[in-house]
Amino acid sequence: MNVKDNQRTRLSKKMFRTALLDLLEEKGGVEKISVRELCARAELNRSTFYAHYAEPREVLVRAEEEILDETAEYIRKIGAERTGGGKQFLTAFLRYIRENDRIFRVLLVTAADPAFKNRFMQISLLNLFEHLQVDMDAEKQQFIYSYLLNGSLGVITQWIRSDYACSVADIVELLFTLNGSAILPLVN
Numbered sequence: 083m084n085v086k087d088n089q090r091t092r093l094s095k096k097m098f099r100t101a102l103l104d105l106l107e108e109k110g111g112v113e114k115i116s117v118r119e120l121c122a123r124a125e126l127n128r129s130t131f132y133a134h135y136a137e138p139r140e141v142l143v144r145a146e147e148e149i150l151d152e153t154a155e156y157i158r159k160i161g162a163e164r165t166g167g168g169k170q171f172l173t174a175f176l177r178y179i180r181e182n183d184r185i186f187r188v189l190l191v192t193a194a195d196p197a198f199k200n201r202f203m204q205i206s207l208l209n210l211f212e213h214l215q216v217d218m219d220a221e222k223q224q225f226i227y228s229y230l231l232n233g234s235l236g237v238i239t240q241w242i243r244s245d246y247a248c249s250v251a252d253i254v255e256l257l258f259t260l261n262g263s264a265i266l267p268l269v270n
Contacts, residue, residue, distance in 0.1 A: 094124075094126055094130050095134060095144075098135070103184060104123055105120065107192060112195065145189075149182070149189065153202070160175065175206075176238070176254065186242060190235075190238070191243050199235060203232070226265055
C-alpha cells in the first residue's frame with residue numbers, strides 16, 4: 083500500500099468519524115443513523131464506507147477505542163510527570179477533557195453508547211484514583227472505587243453539560259472535597 087492510499091484512508095476515516103459525531107449530536111443514537119446518511123454527511127460514497135466499516139456502529143466503536151487509548155496514554159504521561167500531587171494530576175486530566183470537548187460531549191453527555199461510560203471509568207478514572215495512592219481496606223476497595231468513580235463521572239458529565247460553567251480549579255476542589263469526605267473515614 084502506498085503513502086497516498088494511507089493518507090486517503092486516514093482522511094476518509096476522519097471524515098466518517100466527524101460525520102458520525104455530527105449525526106450523533108443531532109439524533110442521539112447510532113442505531114438511528116443509516117449508512118446512506120453517514121456517507122452523505124461525510125461526502126463520501128458507500129463503497130468507501132464499506133471498504134473500512136461494516137456498519138455505522140463500527141465507526142463509533144473505533145472512535146471510542148481511539149479516545150480511550152489517547153486518554154490512557156495521556157494519563158500515563160501526566161502520571162509519569164506528576165510532581166504536584168493528586169490535584170495537579172486531576173487538573174491536567176480535566177483540562178484534557180475540556181480541550182477535547184466535542185468527543186467527550188458526544189460520548190459522555192449525549193451517551194451515544196452507554197457502555198462507553200463504563201469503559202471510560204475503568205480506563206481513565208480508575209487509573210486516576212490509583213495515581214492518588216489512597217490506602218484503604220482491600221475488602222471494601224471495589225465498593226469504594228465504584229462509588230467514587232460513578233460520582234466523579236457524574237460531576238464531570240454535568241460539568242461538560244453546563245458548558246464548563248465552573249473553572250477546572252473549582253471542579254478539582256469539588257471532587258477532592260466530595261471524594262475526600264466519602265473516603266476519609268474509611269482509609270487505613
